[in-house]
Amino acid sequence: MQRRERTRHLIELGGLVQKAGLVDLADDDRATIYGALLELVGRTREGDAGETLTLWKRRGKRAFDAEKAERETGE
Template identity: 40%
Template sequence: MLPFRTKHKTSATLKLRHLIVKVGIVELTVDDRTTIYGAMLWMADKLRSDERDKALALRAAKGKQAFAESIDRGHLTRGRCLEPI
């Protein structure tokens, strides 16, 4: 049996992977890991900048709206993806 932290980390990783696949990043980049990694680095740089608060607010609002729309269309349930990581 895996220790709790290892199980939690695995669970968090799977949730993040599901979100990346769900929004179409894998398909849009033809699963090009360097492109996906580059996009994540760009996002991390933005969150380390003086624009952090604005970037967080904009992305959180967009994510909240997208989750709500996916739930309304029945494409997503309130469950695994919506739990805090």
Template identity: 40%
Template sequence: MARTSLAERMSRLEQQRAKLAEQEAKLKADERKQRTRRLVEAGTLIERAGLLDLEEAALYGGLLSLADDAGDRAKIAGWTKAGKAALDQATIGNGATNEPLTVIFPAPLPTPFATRLRGAGLRWNKVLNHWEGLADHDAVAALAAEQNGNVHRVHSAAQFDREGDRGRKSERS
């Protein structure tokens, strides 16, 4: 049985150390991404609650008062019930009028406007270079008109069958 030299063992250990450092960096990056996602979700909830326009100090004070009550299980249960009901209502209430849409703009959009599009239920598709999602056509059309955008309804094969438009490939707006 061949014996490995000290240099070979040190080289192998250095490779293992480098691999561990790479794995640690990946874990840290994943944790950072999860934290960023959670912060974006929290910001979205603040916006949905209608609190985004509050002054920074007022919003922070309100959140501090919530933090004071965060240890009370009964209050948390009440918040959870009210939150679920509101989220369900928003989903069900909007679901009746939401339909698949794409929106194309002639020029890059300012960040605040992009935030409004996300609030309307759209997301940016970087592959196709358009906004898409399930949203209320009339609300999105009014929003898109502010930046000269074109809104298109997306019809699935099932919708074509229901409407008697089988084989028709053009989008309607």
């Protein structure tokens, strides 16, 4: 991956952390955010990762679809 593509990718991932509300919830504390993400990974690896990832993907798609619908209706 080229440097510019990698930078864009990282910015987009940071935007998702912001969009999910984790930045506000953690009061913009990077250690807390990193710890929360590590906790998610740890818990997922202990359980059924496939099922958990499928659930997260569905939830994310629904959220993206809802945001898109809001933008299209102007609400």
